[in-house]
Amino acid sequence: MPTHRIDLSIAGLRLALETEAPPADLGVDERYGAFLADGDGEPDIRVVCRFGEPVAPEGKPDYTAEDIWSMYAGADGSWTAVITYPSPDDAPRPPALLSIDAKWRNAVLTEKRSPGLWQSVITAGAAELLIRTRLVLHDSLVMHGAALQVGDAAVILTGHSGAGKSTQAMLWQEAVGARPLCDDRAAIRADAGRRLVYGTPWAGTAGIAVNACAPLAAIIVLEQHTENELTPLTAAEALPMLLARSFLPYWDAALVGAAMGAALNILQGVPVYRLRCLPEAAAAEMVCARLGLR
Amino acid sequence: MIRKDGFVVRDVGGSAVIVPTGARVLDLNGLVVLNDTGRLVWDALSAERSEDELVQCLTDRYDVSPDQARADVDELLQQFADLGIIQYAGQPI
Numbered sequence: 001m002p003t004h005r006i007d008l009s010i011a012g013l014r015l016a017l018e019t020e021a022p023p024a025d026l027g028v029d030e031r032y033g034a035f036l037a038d039g040d041g042e043p044d045i046r047v048v049c050r051f052g053e054p055v056a057p058e059g060k061p062d063y064t065a066e067d068i069w070s071m072y073a074g075a076d077g078s079w080t081a082v083i084t085y086p087s088p089d090d091a092p093r094p095p096a097l098l099s100i101d102a103k104w105r106n107a108v109l110t111e112k113r114s115p116g117l118w119q120s121v122i123t124a125g126a127a128e129l130l131i132r133t134r135l136v137l138h139d140s141l142v143m144h145g146a147a148l149q150v151g152d153a154a155v156i157l158t159g160h161s162g163a164g165k166s167t168q169a170m171l172w173q174e175a176v177g178a179r180p181l182c183d184d185r186a187a188i189r190a191d192a193g194r195r196l197v198y199g200t201p202w203a204g205t206a207g208i209a210v211n212a213c214a215p216l217a218a219i220i221v222l223e224q225h226t227e228n229e230l231t232p233l234t235a236a237e238a239l240p241m242l243l244a245r246s247f248l249p250y251w252d253a254a255l256v257g258a259a260m261g262a263a264l265n266i267l268q269g270v271p272v273y274r275l276r277c278l279p280e281a282a283a284a285e286m287v288c289a290r291l292g293l294r
Numbered sequence: 295m296i297r298k299d300g301f302v303v304r305d306v307g308g309s310a311v312i313v314p315t316g317a318r319v320l321d322l323n324g325l326v327v328l329n330d331t332g333r334l335v336w337d338a339l340s341a342e343r344s345e346d347e348l349v350q351c352l353t354d355r356y357d358v359s360p361d362q363a364r365a366d367v368d369e370l371l372q373q374f375a376d377l378g379i380i381q382y383a384g385q386p387i
Contacts, residue, residue, distance in 0.1 A: 062316050236307035240327050243313060253302055253315040260304040260313060267306075 009037035009211065010131050011140070011187035011198040016043035017122060020051070027119030032127070034211045035201050045130050047107045049120065054097035054110045056082045063251035069125065071251035077102030079251065085124040096121040104134040128202055132187070132247050136259045139190040141266065143246040145219070146208075147181040147197045148172050150293040154197045154214035156186050158245050159222035166206060167279045168222055175281035176288045183208040185247075188216060188266055195270050218271050218291055225276035228283045230290055238272035239263060295371065295382045297339040310336070312379070321378035331356070335370050339380060345371070 006017040006028055014037060023029055026049070029036070057080050061070035069083040081098040096111035098121075107130060111121055120126075132142040145158035146169040157165050157172075172178035181197065184204030189196045199210035221233070221241055233241070242263045249255035277283035288294070300318035303310050310333040312326040328336060331352065338351045345367060352363035374380040 063319065234307055236309040236327075239304075239306045239309075239311055240325055243311065243325055248313065250313075250315050250319045253300065256302045256313055256315050257304075260302060260311070264304060264306060 005039045007037040007039045007041070007043065008032050008035050008127065010035050010127070010200060011135060011142070012189055012191075012196075012213070013044040013131055013134060013138075014041050015045040015047065015127060015131060017047050017049055019049035021049070021113075021120075025118075027123045031119070031123035032201050034209060045105060045107065045134055047109055047122065047126075047130065049122065050108060050110045051113050052110055053112055054082075054095055056095060056097065065250075069129070073251075074099075081126075081129060083121050083124075083126055083129075085121055096126070098126050098129070100130070100133075104130065104137060128200075131200075133249050133255065135187060135189065136249055136255055136262060139258075139262045139265055140188055141242075141246045141259060141262050142185055142187045142200065143242065144184065145186045145245065146183045146204075147186040147199060147214075148178040149181055149212070149214045150176055150178045150217075150288055152214065153217035153293055154181060155217055155287075155291070155293070156188075156197055156219045157222055158219060158241075162224075163222040164224050164277070164279055165222055166204075168275075168277070168283065169206070171279065171281050172284040175284040176293070178284070179210075180206075180208045181210045181212055181214070188270075189213070190262070190265065193269070195266055216270050217293060218273055220273050220275045220287065223274060223276045225278065227276070228278060228280075228286050229274075229276045230287055231274045231276075233272045233274055235264070235267045238267050241272065242267065295339065295345075295380050296342045297336060297374075297380050298378075301379065303333075303336070305333070312336070314379075318379075326377060326379065331366055332370055335367065336374075339374075342383065 004019050006023045008015045057072040062073045064070040069081050072080045079100045082095045084095045094112050098109050100107045145156040146165050147154050147156050157168055159165055181199030183206040185200045185202040187198040187200050195216040196213045197216040198213040201209045203209040248259050300315050302313050310328040314322040348367045349363045
């Protein structure tokens with residue numbers, strides 16, 4: 001019987017873990033420290049953690065994500081994820097099983113505790129899978145990008161690998177006093193007709209994971225160039241860009257449809273720009289002046 | 295030929311975006327943007343169609359010569375085949 005409840009608050013969603021293990025044993029404090037919440041509220045997602053021998057579904061998975069996890073469809077709209085993340089000490093780890101109901105409200109995580117530097121897969125992908133999928137059902141998305149708050153609003157800097165996202169994020173902090181919310185994965189949430197961007201625990205190489213949000217003023221697609229140019233994109237230009245940089249629930253056509261709807265709704269309220277720029281402070285200053293960010 | 299199942303389509307500003315789902319992600323690693331003509335042919339391919347039928351779809355909808363419509367259909371079908379999003383009769387799914 002679960003004796004502990006651990007609550008996480010991520011992108012405004014409350015995820016409650018019910019477990020018989022003390023929180024420190026799961027590695028949750030270390031991984032999600034800034035995102036721990038008190039345990040009184042009604043959870044959006046409830047996860048019962050069980051220790052035991054996971055038994056994977058038979059047959060071929062409906063979707064596999066880079067050998068890290070596979071999804072198996074259930075008969076009633078439910079899903080089972082078989083998760084095989086490496087352990088912190090690179091020791092072989094048996095797969096964990098995450099069974100999720102059709103509404104992504106209730107899940108059961110079955111995993112085997114291993115000796116050594118064991119951490120629950122809730123810290124290594126399972127919580128992210130649950131949160132980002134549930135967000136889609138709230139007209140919201142998680143996308144690749146660095147979120148930076150300038151004054152009362154925020155922007156997301158995104159772009160292909162090597163486009164200068166990390167460099168620009170640093171320059172924005174120095175040039176315009178931007179506050180970084182995250183350096184790799186930003187959650188965009190619908191909130192009473194506007195869009196908020198949240199920092200998430202899933203940090204990139206800079207390790208930035210701030211549990212805070214701000215109204216999203218713009219999404220900026222970076223490209224390296226020999227001068228600084230800011231060009232608005234049409235919705236038709238921006239949608240493929242946004243989808244390509246978002247974490248889509250590819251295993252479920254209905255969820256993909258919902259995610260595409262969320263992306264279209266984001267584009268109705270949030271402008272998207274292409275910023276072709278040099279790695280210099282003037283680019284950040286030019287964008288903030290154009291967008292009225294102070 | 296007929297389009298494969300497992301794709302989700304949404305319209306935006308005169309274009310349509312196709313995203314694969316499930317096992318189709320292995321066929322199409324990314325997404326496809328279609329113009330009006332591409333969307334028309336994609337919609338028509340929800341059922342088994344011959345090339346002549348697709349040409350007819352275009353000439354019915356647009357003020358275009360049969361030769362031009364056939365050239366457009368040929369080009370689109372080649373692109374769809376290269377992307378792995380359609381299948382020909384007798385071809386494994």
